[in-house]
Amino acid sequence: MAVREIDFEQGPIRPPSEAYSLLLRLTRNCPWNRCLFCPVYKKRKFSRRSLEEIKADLEAMALAAEKIGDMSRQSGFGGRVNREVAALVHAKHPHIFQIAFWLLHGGERVFLQDGDSLLLPTDQLVEVLKLLKEKFPTVNRVTTYARSRTLLRRSVQELEKLKKAGLNRIHVGLESGSDRVLEFMKKGVTGDQHVEAGRRVKEAGLSLSEYVLLGLGGTDLWEEHARDTARVINEINPDFIRMRTLTIRPGSPLADEVREGNFKPLGDDEIVREEELFLENLAGIDSYIYSDHILNLLEDVQGQLPEDKEAIMAVVQGYLSLPEKERDLFKLGRRSGCLRSPQDLQKQSERDGLEQLYRRLQVQGISVDQYLEQQLLQFI
Ligand code: SF4
Structure with a gap:
C-alpha cells in the first residue's frame, strides 16, 4: 500500500504534559465553546466522531507504525525508532512523522482529543480504549480533557469502567473557583460543580489534573478569584494543579469586554500577587503544583504539597521583593x-x-x- 494512503485526523491542542503522547481524536472542537477567554475552538463546530472513524484512524496509525518499523529495518536499525529513523520519516513521509516522534519517545502515552471526550457514551469510550490497547500494546498511559459539567453526567461507576478499560488521567479546565468569575467568563459551571466533578474523578481512582487560570479575576475580582480557587482546589485535592496565565487575544470575546471597560486585566506583577494569595490559601491537600507553561512568569513555582509549600512561596515572594x-x-x-x-x-x-x-x-x-x-x- 502506498504510504500516502495512511491518513488520520488530529485536533489542534493538547496539554504541555502530553508533548510526547499520541493524539487520538475522538471529538472535534468543544461542545461548549463559550468561555470568553478561550480562543481555541471559536468559529469551529463541535462534532462527535463515530466509532468507525476512530477505528479507521487507529488502523492507519498502526499501519504507519509498521511502515516506520520497515524503514528502520531497511536502514539497519532492526525495527527500533531512533533519531535517525525519525529524521528519515520526517524527510520522506512527513504526514506520519507524528507517529515516528511518538515511537521515538517510547510509544507509551496517548491523549484523547479534543476538548471534552467524556461526552461520548461510556461504552463507546471503553471500545476505543480496548482497540487502542489491541493496536498498541505498549500504551501505558491514556489521558483526556473533560469539562466538569460533562463529568457530572458520568457516575463514579462509569468512570471506574473507563479506568478499568485503560483511561488513567483526566485534565479539567477549572480556571477559577469563584462563581462570579466563572459566570462572567461564561465557563458554564459553578465552583461547587467543579468540586463534585473533581471528587467523582478521584473516587473512581483516576488521576486528576486541574488547570487554574491566573489573572482571570482581573482588577475587580482578583482576590476573590485567588481565595475561592484555593478553596475549591482544597475541597477536591487533585493530583496535579497546573497553572496557566491569562492572555487576551485581539478579536476574542474577552478583548471585546476589555474594550467596553467590563474587564480590566492585571499586569504581570499583579498576577504574581494573585498567585501568592492563591498559593497561600492552599491547605490540607497533597497535590503536585506545576507552572509548566511558557506564558507563566514564574516556572519555578513547582513542587509537592504540603512539604514544598515554603519553597514554592519563596519563589513568588522572592520575585515580589525584587526592586x-x-x-x-x-x-x-x-x-x-x-x-x-x-x-x-x-x-x-x-x-x-x-x-x-x-x-x-x-x-x-x-x-x-x-x-x-x-x-x-x-x-x-
Ligand atoms: S470549555 Fe474549555 S475548550 Fe471549551 S471554550 Fe471553555 S476553555 Fe475553551
Whole structure:
C-alpha cells in the first residue's frame, strides 16, 4: 500500500504534559465553546466522531507504525525508532512523522482529543480504549480533557469502567473557583460543580489534573478569584494543579469586554500577587503544583504539597521583593526566552542584552508591560 494512503485526523491542542503522547481524536472542537477567554475552538463546530472513524484512524496509525518499523529495518536499525529513523520519516513521509516522534519517545502515552471526550457514551469510550490497547500494546498511559459539567453526567461507576478499560488521567479546565468569575467568563459551571466533578474523578481512582487560570479575576475580582480557587482546589485535592496565565487575544470575546471597560486585566506583577494569595490559601491537600507553561512568569513555582509549600512561596515572594527594575529586566528576559528564573539575572551576558533593551524602551517611551503585551501574543 502506498504510504500516502495512511491518513488520520488530529485536533489542534493538547496539554504541555502530553508533548510526547499520541493524539487520538475522538471529538472535534468543544461542545461548549463559550468561555470568553478561550480562543481555541471559536468559529469551529463541535462534532462527535463515530466509532468507525476512530477505528479507521487507529488502523492507519498502526499501519504507519509498521511502515516506520520497515524503514528502520531497511536502514539497519532492526525495527527500533531512533533519531535517525525519525529524521528519515520526517524527510520522506512527513504526514506520519507524528507517529515516528511518538515511537521515538517510547510509544507509551496517548491523549484523547479534543476538548471534552467524556461526552461520548461510556461504552463507546471503553471500545476505543480496548482497540487502542489491541493496536498498541505498549500504551501505558491514556489521558483526556473533560469539562466538569460533562463529568457530572458520568457516575463514579462509569468512570471506574473507563479506568478499568485503560483511561488513567483526566485534565479539567477549572480556571477559577469563584462563581462570579466563572459566570462572567461564561465557563458554564459553578465552583461547587467543579468540586463534585473533581471528587467523582478521584473516587473512581483516576488521576486528576486541574488547570487554574491566573489573572482571570482581573482588577475587580482578583482576590476573590485567588481565595475561592484555593478553596475549591482544597475541597477536591487533585493530583496535579497546573497553572496557566491569562492572555487576551485581539478579536476574542474577552478583548471585546476589555474594550467596553467590563474587564480590566492585571499586569504581570499583579498576577504574581494573585498567585501568592492563591498559593497561600492552599491547605490540607497533597497535590503536585506545576507552572509548566511558557506564558507563566514564574516556572519555578513547582513542587509537592504540603512539604514544598515554603519553597514554592519563596519563589513568588522572592520575585515580589525584587526592586522594580530587576522585576522589569526579569520579565523581559523571561518573555524573550533567555531567562528562566530571577536568579538567571546574575548571568552578566544575558543581563547586558536586557539592560540594552530596557534602555531602548525607556528612550522610546514604551513601558515594559506594553512591550511585553505584544510579545506575549506571539506565544498564543
Ligand atoms: S470549555 Fe474549555 S475548550 Fe471549551 S471554550 Fe471553555 S476553555 Fe475553551
